[in-house]
Amino acid sequence: MLPESLPRPAAITPDAYATRRTALMARLPADAAVIMPGASLVTRSKDSEFAFRQNSDFHYLTGIVEPDALLLLLPGRDAGEAVVFCQDRDPLWEAWTGRRLGAAGMVAEHGVDEAFENAERESQLAALLEGREQLYVAFDDPEAMALAEQTYAAATGGRRGLPPVSGFHDVSPLIHAMRQRKTPDELALMRHAGEISARAHSRIMRACRPGLFEYQLQAELEHEFVWQGGSGPAYSTIVGGGANACVLHYVENSAPLNDGDLVLIDAGAEFDLYAGDITRTFPVSGRFTAPQRELYDVVLKALENAVAAIGPGATLNGIHQNVVRDMTAGLIELGLLSGSVDERVADSSYRRFYLHATSHWLGLDVHDVGNYRRADGTPLPLEPGMVLTVEPGLYIPDAEDIPEAYRATGIRIEDDVAVTADGHEVLTAGVPKQAADIEALMANQ
Numbered sequence: 001m002l003p004e005s006l007p008r009p010a011a012i013t014p015d016a017y018a019t020r021r022t023a024l025m026a027r028l029p030a031d032a033a034v035i036m037p038g039a040s041l042v043t044r045s046k047d048s049e050f051a052f053r054q055n056s057d058f059h060y061l062t063g064i065v066e067p068d069a070l071l072l073l074l075p076g077r078d079a080g081e082a083v084v085f086c087q088d089r090d091p092l093w094e095a096w097t098g099r100r101l102g103a104a105g106m107v108a109e110h111g112v113d114e115a116f117e118n119a120e121r122e123s124q125l126a127a128l129l130e131g132r133e134q135l136y137v138a139f140d141d142p143e144a145m146a147l148a149e150q151t152y153a154a155a156t157g158g159r160r161g162l163p164p165v166s167g168f169h170d171v172s173p174l175i176h177a178m179r180q181r182k183t184p185d186e187l188a189l190m191r192h193a194g195e196i197s198a199r200a201h202s203r204i205m206r207a208c209r210p211g212l213f214e215y216q217l218q219a220e221l222e223h224e225f226v227w228q229g230g231s232g233p234a235y236s237t238i239v240g241g242g243a244n245a246c247v248l249h250y251v252e253n254s255a256p257l258n259d260g261d262l263v264l265i266d267a268g269a270e271f272d273l274y275a276g277d278i279t280r281t282f283p284v285s286g287r288f289t290a291p292q293r294e295l296y297d298v299v300l301k302a303l304e305n306a307v308a309a310i311g312p313g314a315t316l317n318g319i320h321q322n323v324v325r326d327m328t329a330g331l332i333e334l335g336l337l338s339g340s341v342d343e344r345v346a347d348s349s350y351r352r353f354y355l356h357a358t359s360h361w362l363g364l365d366v367h368d369v370g371n372y373r374r375a376d377g378t379p380l381p382l383e384p385g386m387v388l389t390v391e392p393g394l395y396i397p398d399a400e401d402i403p404e405a406y407r408a409t410g411i412r413i414e415d416d417v418a419v420t421a422d423g424h425e426v427l428t429a430g431v432p433k434q435a436a437d438i439e440a441l442m443a444n445q
């Protein structure tokens, strides 16, 4: 039987993209120009390419899905502030690689003010950049920097000489601060990415049994992502059975799944470029052993306490400190650490078992953009619209000083959480995480 199809949420409208461009330009001086290239196709091998993935900042400001586009934002320009260069219309290329919107299509479908095809870049750029002394470019994007420098040199070279370096500014912090606070239309897409991801995880809980290979669970997950209209995984899917769960970014997914082991799955769908990011850990056979359950419940309790505390004013740093304390208390209770919670937190010995941060921002990128601290170095307080993950994990080494029943066990549980005006919304609640609920789902299939 084919899986059920979920309704698709509304796409972000051209007007919404225009509102973002206007908000960005409102923060720029009158003589500014933003120069932002979109992504290009990347060769996979010989003449085949990786699937196209638009640059997230470019997407955020335009919604344009074609490669090799360039956005100029020119505040105050009478003939139009948002100008796009795009692939040339070319019937022969379009017969091979698909329809290109061309300049007229970019204006009609994406609501930019003016568009040119790339063949006109050289002849148009000089005039467009006339009088623009402050160039805003993504400093962490070498291609964007090179293009901006060449563009500016070409535009100004013969007439005014090269600009002083002080004329270049990093546009990224301005855009990333906007991206950090999601609007309701973005949250609808993220809710959908979370829901698809949760359905995929539920699906593999039902499918799992000893003797399957890790890649077969990956195939089940990714089928659901694409079936529901996602582009695929938002990052490389991790399916780690047994000791493989202790490798944080295990992506080989090649081993058989063994009776008696846990399997850790970290996978999320990308939908309209927004990421879901879920981890669940469950027994291959459908039943936790008692020691597995003891460890599992330490992680689960830390996650539940952390999520309960999320709301405006909380900080990622505070969430992490509480998770560290909860997990350290659990490790002491199980005899994996000794002494007091304060002592073991102070000497960082918990890090033998929990070595990563609890949260990261989530959005168009799985490890999304945005500051974690304010300019004065203090942790940034959460605000409505921010979306974060909560992902405590315990990774118990295969070491002689560890009770055998706990050795080589990796457990992580991860949910995606949006901050709301009065608390939070868990975007990935659709897949169980209580041990008893997981066992019930796996038993009923």
Ligand code: GLY
Binding pocket: 235, 266, 267, 277, 360, 366, 391, 414
């Ligand atoms: N899958 C990457 C992460 O959870 O951060």
Ligand code: MN
Binding pocket: 277, 360, 389, 391, 414
């Ligand atoms: Mn994550």
Ligand code: MN
Binding pocket: 266, 267, 277, 278, 279, 414
């Ligand atoms: Mn993850």
